[in-house]
Amino acid sequence: MTQAEKELRFQEKIDREIKIEPNDWMPDEYRQTLVRQISQHAHSEVVGMLPEGNWITRAPNLRRKAVLLAKVQDEAGHGLYLYSAVETLGTSREQTIDDLHSGKAKYSSIFNYPALTWADIGTIGWLVDGAAIMNQVALCRTSYGPYARAMVKICKEESFHQRQGYESLIKLCNGTPQQKAMAQDAMNRFWWPALMMFGPSDAESTHSDQSIKWKIKRFTNDELRQSFVDATVPQAEILGLTIPDSNLKWNEERGHYDFSEIDWNEFWQVVKGNGPCNKERLAARVKAKEEGAWVREAASAFAKKRAMKKSA
Ligand code: FAQ
Numbered sequence: 001m002t003q004a005e006k007e008l009r010f011q012e013k014i015d016r017e018i019k020i021e022p023n024d025w026m027p028d029e030y031r032q033t034l035v036r037q038i039s040q041h042a043h044s045e046v047v048g049m050l051p052e053g054n055w056i057t058r059a060p061n062l063r064r065k066a067v068l069l070a071k072v073q074d075e076a077g078h079g080l081y082l083y084s085a086v087e088t089l090g091t092s093r094e095q096t097i098d099d100l101h102s103g104k105a106k107y108s109s110i111f112n113y114p115a116l117t118w119a120d121i122g123t124i125g126w127l128v129d130g131a132a133i134m135n136q137v138a139l140c141r142t143s144y145g146p147y148a149r150a151m152v153k154i155c156k157e158e159s160f161h162q163r164q165g166y167e168s169l170i171k172l173c174n175g176t177p178q179q180k181a182m183a184q185d186a187m188n189r190f191w192w193p194a195l196m197m198f199g200p201s202d203a204e205s206t207h208s209d210q211s212i213k214w215k216i217k218r219f220t221n222d223e224l225r226q227s228f229v230d231a232t233v234p235q236a237e238i239l240g241l242t243i244p245d246s247n248l249k250w251n252e253e254r255g256h257y258d259f260s261e262i263d264w265n266e267f268w269q270v271v272k273g274n275g276p277c278n279k280e281r282l283a284a285r286v287k288a289k290e291e292g293a294w295v296r297e298a299a300s301a302f303a304k305k306r307a308m309k310k311s312a
Contacts, residue, residue, distance in 0.1 A: 014215050019145035022088040030214055033207065034144050035089050036105070037216065039096045042082035043107035047281050049075045051115035052124060060118060067164050068121065074157045081150040088146045101286050109267060110197050112275030113189065119172055119179075123186035125165015127194040127232070133158045134228045135198065143215040166235065173239045180240070187236070188244045195259075196267045198225040204264075229257050 001009075007027055013020065020026055049072050056072065059065035083093045099105040110128055115121060136158060139151040172179040199205060199221040211217040219227075229248075236243050247260040269275065 011213075014143050014213075017215075019148060020143055021145045029210070030216075031089050033211060033214070033216060034147065035086055035091050035096075037207075037211075038082050038089075038147055039086045039091070039099065040106050040108075042079045042086065042096070043100045043105060044111065045075045045079035045082060047107045047111045047285060048128075049079075050281055050284055051111060051113070051277075052121060055115060055118065055121050058118070059121075064168065071125070071161050071164065074161065078150075078154045078157070081154065082147075085144075085146040085150050097289065101282065101289065103273065103282070106271065107281075108197055109270040109275065110193050111281060112270050112277045113193050114277055116189075117182050117186060119169070119182040119186035120190070122165045122168030122172060122183070123190045125161050125163075126169055126235070127165075127187075127190050128197070129158050129161040129165060130232060130235075131194045131197045131228050133162055134224050134231070138218040138224065141215075141218055166239075169239055169241075173241065183239070184241055187241045191244050192262065192266075193270075195225055195229070195262055196270075198222070198228065200264070200267070201262075226256055229259055233257055 006025055010020075010026060010030075013024075020030075052068060052075075053072050056065060056068055059068050083096060086096050087093060096105070100107065110131075115124060133155060136151055136155050140148055140155055142148045142151065169183055172183040174180075202208060202220045202222045205221050208217060208220050212220065233243065233248065245260050247258060249258050250256075251258045270278070273279075
């Protein structure tokens with residue numbers, strides 16, 4: 001079969017909604033796109049543990065601490081499912097992590113913003129996990145089998161994360177004036193970075209067209225961003241929080257909210273490594289790898305010893 005015939009068959013399979021599995025033939029570009037997207041997604045989950053992990057010791061009570069601890073552990077689990085999905089495409093976990101540490105691979109821009117107050121933790125759950133779910137529910141139907149199956153479990157957990165964040169904010173917004181002000185301040189700082197999570201506008205998105213054709217992505221960046229805004233505005237109204245956008249307005253004709261243009265200069269600056277916490281985040285991951293080297297060495301020495309015993 002020629003390359004062109006193979007590609008045609010591959011596309012037919014995608015069009016018929018048949019999942020692509022690790023041993024199936026796939027175009028190199030499809031494989032590379034998946035490795036890029038899934039590994040960046042995995043890195044986002046793992047780097048995303050840092051701003052929240054920083055608050056575990058400072059949670060205001062035992063219940064909040066237990067919930068936050070569980071959430072941060074969930075994110076580690078998501079990273080692991082996703083690194084495994086990348087391995088099914090023939091790229092080792094070691095390589096994937098090295099690509100993050102060398103700056104070759106990206107992770108979500110949102111995690112380069114600091115979590116300054118306790119209200120930021122509720123806001124991250126509500127807005128950041130909320131944005132993540134909007135994007136990830138669609139990924140449950142992505143064309144690559146291992147990624148789609150990982151996303152089903154991840155989405156169930158992200159949904160709990162979003163709700164615990166919202167519940168925490170309900171408490172703050174119905175608390176003292178200082179607590180409400182703290183929630184508003186968190187909203188002011190996280191709203192725009194949350195909208196940036198969906199990526200560049202469709203006009204600027206380099207990968208969207210091909211990824212939609214391959215059904216890796218089911219919706220474009222702008223479509224998902226709009227759905228997020230439409231779903232979130234009523235939630236902010238219930239909390240009594242003001243969204244920091246004077247142009248935010250329901251558009252009867254479109255059946256959607258209109259909102260201001262994103263500051264794309266800020267977005268690209270953060271993506272390129274110049275956000276408020278980029279250097280700190282990467283340094284924390286490199287340090288974790290170095291400090292965990294002895295654990296990996298001990299584990300592989302133990303595995304070798306056990307294998308030797310077994311064969312003897
Ligand atoms: N930040 O052509 P497109 C979470 C890059 S998980 C940084 O539109 P694509 C859970 C993009 O990589 C959050 N870079 O790209 C949690 C590309 O650069 P490249 C992560 C970004 O792939 C919650 C270039 O710009 N979720 O939050 C960003 O078609 C709380 C051009 O962009 C996922 O990763 C960005 N925001 O669409 C954890 C979901 N946006 O690679 C802890 C899976 C774009 O050519 C606490 N990923 N870029 O060098 C996706 O759905 C897609 O990859 C998009 C981007 C939609 C993110």
